[in-house]
Amino acid sequence: MNSQAPAPAIRAVDLVKAFGTVRAVDGISFELAAGRIYGLLGPNGSGKTTLIRLLTGLARATSGQAEVLGVRMPSREVLARIGYMTQSDGIYPTLRVIDNARFFAATYGVRDKGAVMEALATVQLADRAKATAMDLSGGQRRRLSLACALVHKPAVLFLDEPTVGVDPLLRVQFWQHFRALADAGTTIVVSSHVMDEADRCDELLFVRSGSVIARGSSLELRQGAGTENLEEAFLHFAGDVEVTR
Amino acid sequence: MSLHRIVALFRRVTLEIVRDRPSLALLFIAPLVMSGLITFIIREGDTPTIDAVLVNQAGLPGTLVAAQLGMAIEGEGGSFEILDDEAVARSAVERGDASIAVVLPAGLGTHATAQLTLITGGLDPLGEATQVGKLQRTIMAGAAAASGGSLPTIRHLTVYGASSDDPIARFAPAIVGFFAYFFVYLLTGVSFLRERTGGTLERLMATPVARGEIVIGYSLGFGLMATFQMIVLLTWVLVSVRIPALGPLPEFAVGLGVASAGSAVYAFLVVLLLALGAVSLGILVSTFARTELQVIQSIPLILVPQFLLSGVLFPTSSLPEILQPLVVIMPVRYAVDGLRQVFVAGADLGSAALLANLLILGVFAAVFATLASLIIRREVA
Numbered sequence: 001m002n003s004q005a006p007a008p009a010i011r012a013v014d015l016v017k018a019f020g021t022v023r024a025v026d027g028i029s030f031e032l033a034a035g036r037i038y039g040l041l042g043p044n045g046s047g048k049t050t051l052i053r054l055l056t057g058l059a060r061a062t063s064g065q066a067e068v069l070g071v072r073m074p075s076r077e078v079l080a081r082i083g084y085m086t087q088s089d090g091i092y093p094t095l096r097v098i099d100n101a102r103f104f105a106a107t108y109g110v111r112d113k114g115a116v117m118e119a120l121a122t123v124q125l126a127d128r129a130k131a132t133a134m135d136l137s138g139g140q141r142r143r144l145s146l147a148c149a150l151v152h153k154p155a156v157l158f159l160d161e162p163t164v165g166v167d168p169l170l171r172v173q174f175w176q177h178f179r180a181l182a183d184a185g186t187t188i189v190v191s192s193h194v195m196d197e198a199d200r201c202d203e204l205l206f207v208r209s210g211s212v213i214a215r216g217s218s219l220e221l222r223q224g225a226g227t228e229n230l231e232e233a234f235l236h237f238a239g240d241v242e243v244t245r
Numbered sequence: 246m247s248l249h250r251i252v253a254l255f256r257r258v259t260l261e262i263v264r265d266r267p268s269l270a271l272l273f274i275a276p277l278v279m280s281g282l283i284t285f286i287i288r289e290g291d292t293p294t295i296d297a298v299l300v301n302q303a304g305l306p307g308t309l310v311a312a313q314l315g316m317a318i319e320g321e322g323g324s325f326e327i328l329d330d331e332a333v334a335r336s337a338v339e340r341g342d343a344s345i346a347v348v349l350p351a352g353l354g355t356h357a358t359a360q361l362t363l364i365t366g367g368l369d370p371l372g373e374a375t376q377v378g379k380l381q382r383t384i385m386a387g388a389a390a391a392s393g394g395s396l397p398t399i400r401h402l403t404v405y406g407a408s409s410d411d412p413i414a415r416f417a418p419a420i421v422g423f424f425a426y427f428f429v430y431l432l433t434g435v436s437f438l439r440e441r442t443g444g445t446l447e448r449l450m451a452t453p454v455a456r457g458e459i460v461i462g463y464s465l466g467f468g469l470m471a472t473f474q475m476i477v478l479l480t481w482v483l484v485s486v487r488i489p490a491l492g493p494l495p496e497f498a499v500g501l502g503v504a505s506a507g508s509a510v511y512a513f514l515v516v517l518l519l520a521l522g523a524v525s526l527g528i529l530v531s532t533f534a535r536t537e538l539q540v541i542q543s544i545p546l547i548l549v550p551q552f553l554l555s556g557v558l559f560p561t562s563s564l565p566e567i568l569q570p571l572v573v574i575m576p577v578r579y580a581v582d583g584l585r586q587v588f589v590a591g592a593d594l595g596s597a598a599l600l601a602n603l604l605i606l607g608v609f610a611a612v613f614a615t616l617a618s619l620i621i622r623r624e625v626a
Contacts, residue, residue, distance in 0.1 A: 056451045076453050084451040088444030107452040148448070158451075 026210035039201035083154030367403025372560030418584030433527025471520035506591030525613030
């Protein structure tokens with residue numbers, strides 16, 4: 001029997017990011033295993049995006065360290081294996097759908113046209129490949145944004161509020177994609193302030209004021225708070241509301 | 246029409262401007278700085294120091310004129326030397342040892358038709374015109390004293406090409422250089438700002454793309470656009486095609502048809518290097534802007550000084566002494582000078598002056614590109 005635990009896909013050790021006197025990320029530590037979907041849940045301004053930016057190497061930690069796939073961030077070396085879908089669409093509106101996907105594929109060193117079409121097909125945009133991005137609906141632009149993050153088949157995928165402004169049907173489709181990717185071994189970190197998406201994650205990290213205030217599956221967290229409602233569970237761990245059994 | 250709605254709109258517009266501090270500062274400060282700078286240049290502008298050589302073919306009357314001229318020039322800190330031969334004097338101007346050569350003809354003071362010759366380089370038309378104007382007054386006063394009233398006529402020649410009567414010929418190199426810079430800077434600044442505000446820069450920085458690769462990619466893209474722009478602009482400036490009269494339409498010309506002594510290829514090289522610098526400067530400045538309006542508002546701070554201090558409007562040699570250190574750091578100045586070398590002096594890559602301008606423009610492009618690369622990461626993070 002092999003007693004050695006597999007290396008975590010993502011690791012944070014006492015991670016701090018301060019902007020002046022404000023600590024947007026305040027001493028977060030965790031390990032996230034490969035092939036699972038993790039939800040960063042918390043209100044706006046709780047530090048989720050800053051945490052993702054530290055993990056993707058877009059921001060430098062004030063102290064502590066972040067590791068992705070065993071590499072300390074920030075590091076360009078590991079970026080080819082990371083996908084990042086930003087909160088804004090992050091696409092070029094005057095370019096065609098396929099040109100956007102091709103461009104981001106090229107930045108990751110992917111030259112295979114088949115991979116580009118595969119990513120567009122995954123988000124059901126293959127038939128709009130020649131449309132100009134600015135002519136797409138809001139939901140289609142989010143799909144294109146996701147395709148650009150998937151085009152190089154990353155081992156770790158960071159999704160910052162991926163379903164904001166997305167209609168319920170598309171949201172279901174998005175989560176089906178995320179689950180399929182996780183089943184194929186991709187580690188996914190999704191930030192959201194929408195609690196009803198939490199049940200789709202394997203594990204949740206409640207984030208409040210730059211700290212992880214609780215961690216566990218949706219069921220574990222609700223049981224721990226003694227409530228059926230995840231929002232009430234969040235408030236319980238945040239210490240804002242006394243939940244009565 | 247509702248007064249209430251109009252007031253609401255008025256209030257909103259005013260609040261928007263008041264809360265946009267950079268716009269507010271530029272709205273009030275930029276006009277003061279610009280008008281102050283122009284006034285300072287005009288009021289305090291120095292007549293460039295005159296380094297004159299004189300060839301006296303007029304004998305005794307010429308000696309009197311030369312003495313008067315020498316005293317006037319040396320009295321203002323210039324240099325004055327008498328040479329024997331017009332060809333030697335011309336060479337001195339060509340080499341840059343003298344800024345102007347004066348040839349006093351035989352018959353000065355005795356023949357009413359005597360023609361006095363002033364020779365300048367021709368590369369700095371406005372600056373040279375100032376020198377010629379100043380010398381003319383002293384020469385005429387001396388000639389009048391020497392001859393008892395008989396005044397010679399004066400002709401102005403330039404070493405490089407004949408002094409053109411076409412007024413645009415003096416400005417064409419400056420116009421080409423400045424407008425190339427202006428549009429490339431503006432286009433890059435706005436494009437890069439969109440890259441930031443649209444979230445694509447953040448996404449790009451999360452890919453293995455290096456900062457330097459972004460700047461080089463931008464430079465190549467906008468460099469290509471600048472190439473096409475320059476092909477069109479240089480063709481427009483240098484070529485003139487006469488379209489014959491057709492039916493009710495009279496004959497007309499397309500293109501400015503400015504005469505150039507040198508090859509358009511070298512002019513293109515100068516402008517391309519200038520444009521590459523403009524791309525990086527555009528990126529650099531756009532990182533400090535939050536809106537497209539702010540990029541446009543950077544024009545009075547970044548582009549107008551280049552317009553005023555690069556010899557486009559005022560000759561650099563006549564700018565106040567205190568502004569001379571700024572003149573040295575204006576990239577457009579080297580482009581204008583390089584283009585004049587090509588257009589007027591017919592310079593090619595064998596010309597040290599042109600090579601120096603190309604080298605300096607290359608250094609500017611490299612420095613701006615390095616600074617832009619360094620600042621991108623800080624801006625995103």
